[in-house]
Amino acid sequence: MTQTTTVRPAGRASGAVVPVLAFAGIVVAVMQTLLVPVIKDLPHLLDTTPGNATWVLTSTLLSGAVATPIMGRLGDLYGKRRMLILSLAVMVVGALLSALTSDLQAMIAGRTLQGFAMGAIPLGIGLMRDMLPGERLGSAMALMSSSIGVGGGLALPAAALVAQHTDWHALFYGAAGLGVVSIALALLVVPESPMRAGGSFDLPGALGLSAGLVLFLLPITKGSDWGWTSGTTLGLFAAAAVVLVLWGVMELRVKAPLVDLRTTARPAVLFTNLASIMVGVSFYVVSLVLPQLLQLPKSTGYGLGQSMVVAGLLVAPLGLTMMFTAPVYARLSARYGPKVTLILGLMIIAVGYGAGLGLMSAAWQSLVISVLLGAGIGLAYSSLPALIVGAVPASETGAANGLNTLMRSIGTSVSSAVIGMVLANTADTVGGVAIPTMHGFRVSFVIATAAVAVGLVLALFLPGNRPSGKPQLRASSEEDANLERAEQALRGFRGRVLAPDGSPVARAKVTLIDRRGRQAGATLSAQDGSYALDVPARGSYVVAARAAGHGPHASSATHAGDDRPVDLDLSLPGETVSA
DSSP states (O other): OOOOOOOOOOTOOTTTHHHHHHHHHHHHHEEEEEEEGGGHHHHHHTTTHHHHHHHHHHHHHHHHHHHHHHHHHHHHOOOOHHHHHHHHHHHHHHHHHHTTTTOOHHHHHHHHHHHHGGGGHHHHHHHHHHSSSSHHHHHHHHHHHHHHHHHHHHHHHHHHHHHHHHOOOOHHHHHHHHHHHHHHHHHOOOOOOOOOOOSSSHHHHHHHHHHHHHHHHHHHHHHHHOOTTTTHHHHHHHHHHHHHHHHHHHHHSSSSSSSOOHHTTTTTHHHHHHHHHHHHHHHHHHHHHHHHHSSSOOOGOOOOOOHHHHHHHHHHHHHHHHHHHHHHHHHHHHOOHHHHHHHHHHHHHHHHHHTTOOOTTSSSHHHHHHHHHHHHHHHHHHHHHHHHHSSSSSGGHHHHHHHHHHHHHHHHOOOOOOOOHHHHHHHHHETTTTEHHHHHHHHHHHHHHHHHHHHHHHTTSSSOOOOSSSSHHOOOOHHHHHHHHHHHHEEEEEEEOTTTOBBBBTTTTEEEETTTEEEEEEEOTTTSSSSEEOSSHHHEEEEEEETTTTTEEEEEEOOOSSSSOEEETTTTSSOOOOO
């Protein structure tokens, strides 16, 4: 993938940017969980069969999985703020469509549009990287990454309250209203990022990835209904494998791919994404188990007999703890690095599920489990974007975080399918109704613990056990951040773009071209004519400048690992700079 590099200005964003972007993430989470309180009633509400009603949830999952990496790449190319607003706008349209109908097909269409909002999470993280100084970035990305859990935890009791006391369509009107507020705040507060990736949008790659994801996620979400060994389920899994392999081969041959698989194969990115799947699995188990345990009647012998609203309130601390963990993560990460905080978070999750095996006999014990798991998941979720951002070029932040968010979604999808199957196979039938058992709940917690153990092993393979050398991940003071930003700008070519009369040329396009003739980076000169370009590797390059009203200029230069000053005088046809 072609790379665009600019120097991020310190303190460019106002203090309101972080809460506004985090609010957008919370809105996305609300959209995902607003139907949880009425899941069991959907067949009646939509006048359809239970199997058909599940498409209301499945459609959102599939569209979100497809939209996340695509919107991330579009944000890198055309502006992250622009794509963030577009994602939220599509969600609002989908919510209004769902609010105005009780027809199954129209409801599925509306929920499909709502899934596009999932792209807001990686786009928000990308905007933060582009705009925030290093001393603010760690806690900001942590809050943005955790917002999906925060919104889910807070929305559950609110949605339950609405569902109990008013028409269920009010849930969608509420989601649409929150989306409109989020769009308005983004337009007023969030500036557009100056960062752009080179190249064009890879439409064949987007279609191939979309087809592969749908073929893979569809049998995961519907396998329990179709049968895990049925020809449909196995056939779709086989088709997904073929499509994704062909897509991968195609992406390796494209000059500007949707997903740079070479970057994705780096150990820091690969093991982070694999660990993200395990974190997603562990996060969703508690969301499936605790609400059911709390609402089962006491006559079962193990149910806690709580109302829908009380159950939501007892699980809500999961999201609140994730939110309050963000500043704690920033301090730990600045001192020990995001790898250590990921490992610590996974260990706390394991303790939470291990303790949960013996803490299922009282409502207050669910509160303890929620707080423990919220702290662990908060640390783990906060670490993931920091690890990704520290391992990819700035121009690939949106696409890379989009892929990481997709990995979490795959984890939650697998968790939903596996835990749903476990609870169904261990249920007791009473009066023709399947009742989950305590054995099923405990087996679910054991599965979550096993997923966390796998995640821990994967995290240990992450390179480096110290804070990243990149300023956005480790700076603890403004002075340190400024120093490290300056050092980062020196790792490549720097200089000024000058007019024939020696005056500086602002907003000249400066392009870095490697020896194969491919664009390796680009930026715009500042008001004083200065520019700075990182280089992807040592070697020979051509630094070219072009500005309106001036002829183009190109200089050959060799980078040997230290900084190389290259002034670009637009009055000259070209010059050679020795190594």
